[in-house]
Amino acid sequence: MATTNQPTSSNRPEGAELESEARRAAMQGVPPFNAEPAKRSRLAQSFREAAITAAIVAGLTLFFFAFRTNIATGGLDLAFRPDLWLIWIAIAFVARFLLSYFVFATESPITGFFKRTKSERSSLPIGKILGIVLLLVALTLPFLLDVFLPRQNRYLLDLAILILTYVMLGWGLNIVVGLAGLLDLGYVAFYAVGAYSFALLSINFDLGFWVCLPMAGLFAALWGIMLGFPVLRLRGDYLAIVTLAFGEIIRVVLLNWYDFTGGPNGLLGIPKPTLFGLEFSRGENGFAEYFGLEYNPIQRFIFLYYIILALALLTNFVTMRMRKLPVGRAWEALREDEIACRALGINTVNVKLTAFATGAMFGGFAGSFFATRQGFISPESFTFIESAIILAIVVLGGLGSQLGVVIASVVMIGGIELLRNLTVLDAVFGAGFDPTQYRMLIFGLAMVAIMVWKPRGLISTRVPSVYYKKKKAIGADLVSQGEGH
Amino acid sequence: MEYFLQQLINGITLGSIYGLIAIGYTMVYGIIGMINFAHGEVFMIGAFIALTAFLALAALGVTFLPLVLLIILAVAMLFTAVWGWTIERVAYRPLRGSFRLAPLITAIGMSIFLQNFVQVTQGARVKPLPPQIQGGITLMDGPGGIVVQLSYMQLIIIALTIALMIGFSLIISKTSLGRQQRACEQDRKMASLLGVNVDRTISLTFVMGAGLAAVAGTMYLLYYGVIDFYIGFIAGVKAFTAAVLGGIGSLPGAMLGGLAIGLIETFWSGYFSVEYKDVAAFSILAIVLIFMPSGLLGRPEVEKV
Numbered sequence: 001m002a003t004t005n006q007p008t009s010s011n012r013p014e015g016a017e018l019e020s021e022a023r024r025a026a027m028q029g030v031p032p033f034n035a036e037p038a039k040r041s042r043l044a045q046s047f048r049e050a051a052i053t054a055a056i057v058a059g060l061t062l063f064f065f066a067f068r069t070n071i072a073t074g075g076l077d078l079a080f081r082p083d084l085w086l087i088w089i090a091i092a093f094v095a096r097f098l099l100s101y102f103v104f105a106t107e108s109p110i111t112g113f114f115k116r117t118k119s120e121r122s123s124l125p126i127g128k129i130l131g132i133v134l135l136l137v138a139l140t141l142p143f144l145l146d147v148f149l150p151r152q153n154r155y156l157l158d159l160a161i162l163i164l165t166y167v168m169l170g171w172g173l174n175i176v177v178g179l180a181g182l183l184d185l186g187y188v189a190f191y192a193v194g195a196y197s198f199a200l201l202s203i204n205f206d207l208g209f210w211v212c213l214p215m216a217g218l219f220a221a222l223w224g225i226m227l228g229f230p231v232l233r234l235r236g237d238y239l240a241i242v243t244l245a246f247g248e249i250i251r252v253v254l255l256n257w258y259d260f261t262g263g264p265n266g267l268l269g270i271p272k273p274t275l276f277g278l279e280f281s282r283g284e285n286g287f288a289e290y291f292g293l294e295y296n297p298i299q300r301f302i303f304l305y306y307i308i309l310a311l312a313l314l315t316n317f318v319t320m321r322m323r324k325l326p327v328g329r330a331w332e333a334l335r336e337d338e339i340a341c342r343a344l345g346i347n348t349v350n351v352k353l354t355a356f357a358t359g360a361m362f363g364g365f366a367g368s369f370f371a372t373r374q375g376f377i378s379p380e381s382f383t384f385i386e387s388a389i390i391l392a393i394v395v396l397g398g399l400g401s402q403l404g405v406v407i408a409s410v411v412m413i414g415g416i417e418l419l420r421n422l423t424v425l426d427a428v429f430g431a432g433f434d435p436t437q438y439r440m441l442i443f444g445l446a447m448v449a450i451m452v453w454k455p456r457g458l459i460s461t462r463v464p465s466v467y468y469k470k471k472k473a474i475g476a477d478l479v480s481q482g483e484g485h
Numbered sequence: 486m487e488y489f490l491q492q493l494i495n496g497i498t499l500g501s502i503y504g505l506i507a508i509g510y511t512m513v514y515g516i517i518g519m520i521n522f523a524h525g526e527v528f529m530i531g532a533f534i535a536l537t538a539f540l541a542l543a544a545l546g547v548t549f550l551p552l553v554l555l556i557i558l559a560v561a562m563l564f565t566a567v568w569g570w571t572i573e574r575v576a577y578r579p580l581r582g583s584f585r586l587a588p589l590i591t592a593i594g595m596s597i598f599l600q601n602f603v604q605v606t607q608g609a610r611v612k613p614l615p616p617q618i619q620g621g622i623t624l625m626d627g628p629g630g631i632v633v634q635l636s637y638m639q640l641i642i643i644a645l646t647i648a649l650m651i652g653f654s655l656i657i658s659k660t661s662l663g664r665q666q667r668a669c670e671q672d673r674k675m676a677s678l679l680g681v682n683v684d685r686t687i688s689l690t691f692v693m694g695a696g697l698a699a700v701a702g703t704m705y706l707l708y709y710g711v712i713d714f715y716i717g718f719i720a721g722v723k724a725f726t727a728a729v730l731g732g733i734g735s736l737p738g739a740m741l742g743g744l745a746i747g748l749i750e751t752f753w754s755g756y757f758s759v760e761y762k763d764v765a766a767f768s769i770l771a772i773v774l775i776f777m778p779s780g781l782l783g784r785p786e787v788e789k790v
Contacts, residue, residue, distance in 0.1 A: 051556040054745035059567040071610055078540040167506045230775050237520055238774055239590075241729055244722065257758040291667065384568065384718070388593045395590045441601035447594025448576050455583040 041103065049104075050097035057092035061085060131403055138309055157301045160306055160371065163413050168312040170393040170405035172362030175267060175319055177391065178400035179328065179357035182232070183240040186247025187390055188219040189227070190360040190384035192254060194367025194435075199267045199377055200260075203254030209273035213368050220364025220400045221357040228356035232349055245315070247387055255379040266378025270371050272300065304372055308369055315362045316402055322358070331355050335400075392447050398457030407458055416443055487631040489781060490624070492755040493748070497724040498639045498708065499748025501646035505701035506724035507731070507739035508653065511692025515670045515734035516690050517581070522592035523572055525721015526599035527695050530568050531702030532712045533603060538611060539706075550617065561699040569695025578684065596718070603714040613705060642704045649700065650740055653693070662743070666690060671709075698719055719763070723750075726770045734785020741781055742784045745769075 066085035070077045115241050136146070141160055145153050169191065176184045197219040198212045231242045254261045261267065272280065278287045280300035287299060322328040330351045342348055371377050393412060397404025416439050450458075506528050513521040538560040544555050576591040621636030657663035665686045668676040677683045705720070706712050723746055732744025746766050753765040773780070 056571060059564060060571060063537045063564060066604065067537045068607060069540060069612055070608070071538055071612065076535070076536075076540055076612060076614065115694055158754045177586075198625050231771065232776060234774055237514075237733075238729065238778065240520070242771050242774055245726065245770055248722070249764050249767050250532065252764050259513065261669045316524060367688070377712065385597070385723075392590055392593065437605055438601070440597055442604060444596070444598030444601060448591045448598065451587055452576070452579045455580050455587040463790070466510075 012124035046100035053096035054093035176359035181330040188387040190363030194364030195371040198368030215370035221361040226358025398459035401459040404459035494746035497752035500744035504743025509729040510728040511739040523595040525717035528698040529717030531565040531699030535703040564700035573691040732780030736784035
């Protein structure tokens, strides 16, 4: 045979290598790409971007700022107010131009200052110190307020009670979402169950707050198990939508079951909590008289404050201890990887049910506190928006972080309340300006802004509950939390 | 029998509206796997734009009804699409690749913002619009004086929904954009390696979803005649329920789920009680999910280890 079957050079290893080296050599030097496109000048580019933004804003707001439909006699009336529209377009143009010119299009943006990354994690346990400071402040708050701000004492105490209620709800939901990784959009249902069980028990059977409180918690936990049992085999978003549906179902039932729940009128005359049988009222057998103090309505607020503080701290304490128990470890393992959990022989349904029931129980406690504080409840207070606010607090704070929940509650709830009192805004927007109207609008925007700024929440690092040799924080980028799968 | 038929027609009409909204949910979920919670609000914005456009046309003196309907549909679709695009750009795109709950929270935040934005700029009171399209086809004259009627408005809604469904199925199955969307749905990273502009495809998905929601909003406005800033929430939840019921990610599934939810709701209010119609719809959702976790037409999810 002649050499017809001789392999070509590239079919032999050494030949192929020679060829690839030749190819590589041919590509050395200037690559055959086009030159970089000429950059537009910074001014022109910023101007162009600003114009595009202004055009988009014009399109978005044309039907909302420029026109307004008013209800007039015999139908609707259309008001035309182009000035408002043009002002907003101008604001958008200027804002985007400044942003583009000074931040996006420059090599050295003026916001570079904020982008400095910490070279080294400080060894001081900031979280721990902050936690202790916050706890001390919380414990002494009524006295601090009395000393420093005696005039707004009552209002601020009320606000503190509200914030603490949300802290407690956030901690309760944190067990479900943050630890067990189950996305629950219907948490308010358990809050409602707790509030209604307390109210109905105390009104119909004439029981006091301290008897009803554990019962309300138990009822809520029972509901948690009842609702949880059929749905907990669902995954991620399906679970979210079914919990949302259950939340709505409970609200609709409360709204329509007139004989039992009073329907939209709600329940009135829910008793106030007592201190070992002492009521916080003027006159005989009241708290003030018994201890020989002068009667002051603030005493009841202080008492309520300490009740919710104790309840919230109880939630926190139980959660912290639970994390060290096998069931808590199982929750966290479940959040990280459900399939691995099943492979290791963890009964996922039971573990999920305990998380659901524990979270629901604390929701029930918070609900009965809410009922006793208000003295009146109606289905109005238990809409989906409450669930959304609680979930937002948990996620914005950083899933699984107890301190994050506190910070997020103070920022979101306190921030909203602050808007009410900003009289400065009157000077800017004119006398008829009512900031409360914009409360939820700003709340929604803040939710978006904080999430875009810090997608993993304010406190995104996590300290593991189990560690090998050395305890170290896990960076945000390594945390796969709340995947819910 | 007559009563049943009438309820059937009403149910199909309502189901068509839910189905149109549900398509937006299902397309977005299919591509980026998130619940676009603000979609119900997009529907509400569509209804408001349609109302304002209608009044503006009346003020300009355009009264020829078919022309008016065409113009307000086009205007509502266009401007609502801008809203859909902006919502995606502002609230979801920065969080692409972040963990799963993050875009859900921005979506809830967007939803709260949009509701209050409309409330502040357009007022909190209910806006009534007198019925514009009257009359209908009488299908059956029952013995007890019960008339089965298919009104022209219902006819328009059903016909428009069928036309849009066919159009969208064609877009998804035949055009290059549809191919890109399906590619992104299967594997976003691979699609981008193969030269698909993923960001653009996702934006266009939001634009399409918003356009359909605008149609649904316009139809809702013309059919019911009253809108307020709060209609988006409950319609959105129901439409999402419909999308899940039909099997999320599947277009025919969304339509089927919408019809199912519309029919359940209508028959429940027709035969049992109006107050508990939402309870009925949600209970059916829970039951279907427990026994068929991937919905009616969805593919069962494969667990990857």
